[in-house]
Amino acid sequence: MIERIWSGRSPLWLLLWPLSLLYGAITWLIRLSFKRGWRKSWRAPCPVIVVGNLTAGGNGKTPVVIWLVQELQQRGLRPGVVSRGYGGKAERYPLLVTAETPTAQAGDEPVLIAQRTRAPVAVAPQRCLAVEALLAAQDVDVIITDDGLQHYALQRDREIVVVDGMRRFGNGWWLPAGPMRERASRLQDVDAVIVNGGAAQADEIAMTLQPGLAINLISGEKAELNQLPDIVAMAGIGHPPRFFDTLKQQGVNTIAEVAFADHHAYSEDELRLLTQDEQCLLMTEKDAVKCRSFARPNWWYLPVDAHLQGKQVATLLDDIAHLCTRVR
DSSP states (O other): OHHHHHHTSSTTHHHHHHHHHHHHHHHHHHHHHHHTTSSOOBOOSSOEEEEEOSBSSOOSHHHHHHHHHHHHHHTTOOEEEEEOOTTOOOSSSSEEEOTTSOHHHHOHHHHHHHHHHOOOEEEOSSHHHHHHHHHHHSOOSEEEEESOTTOTTBOOSEEEEEEETTTTTTTOOBTTTSSBSSOGGGGGGSSEEEEESSOOOTTSEEEEEEEOOEEETTTOOEEOGGGSOSEEEEEOSSOHHHHHHHHHHTTOOOSEEEEOOTTOOOOHHHHHTTOOTTOEEEEEHHHHHHHGGGOOTTEEEEOEEEEEESHHHHHHHHHHHHHHHHHO
């Protein structure tokens, strides 16, 4: 239902329109208060790069963070990542995250980033505190913030926005009548726009998510998707249909597709009931980080990598690298 409302296919968005105007006014005032100096913002002693979005729901932001961290590492830089840690409840913040940190404490995305990149990661509701903790514990050249485009208490040197190329901005209205956290005109102020799928415009960077081999949660064994028998697919991400469409594009005919809410806290019992004897349960990598502790032998996950195209990619990376060397 919410997809129909946000896309404009349902007239129910008109009922939410007054609340949408209120949301827009509040977000505009918050941004104005930081821009005019009425509220204080904090500048880190190293460059800060925000990877965020304008809409609610999954746009492919975390794969872009992983891609950016790995690209900077290949250039000899030492990036660190900060996040709000949505879905995690730690006893105290800021929390330094490793690949072994429970997702119940840190949230699924920070643990996934730590596992894939081995970069230092810190989470805190106030990202400034996460940055301070990271810099105190690690020798870091640049901070990448996973989300936080609207977190103006932390000053930033570059802003990168990830857009879902298929859904774009829906009906264009603020939450809750539409999917927007900020209006599309905000793109005029950012440094790069990355479009995940669909058709990128001339001033945008085209991106696709490319799947790798399926990986078994227990053994680590890798296999081609066509080697897995009788697949039941599940996804608890911002936009589950993207995962299911990826499988279809790879020629996979699933027995069933099960969608969960983003950041869903899984239990062994609810997942065990999804498959029968000879069937495989195939999930996203983001789901897998929450399920390893109680995984079963027939559970697999499919990692994806962000692939960016065009001359603007090198320009963006060169610009960030120059920022880092200038500070050194």
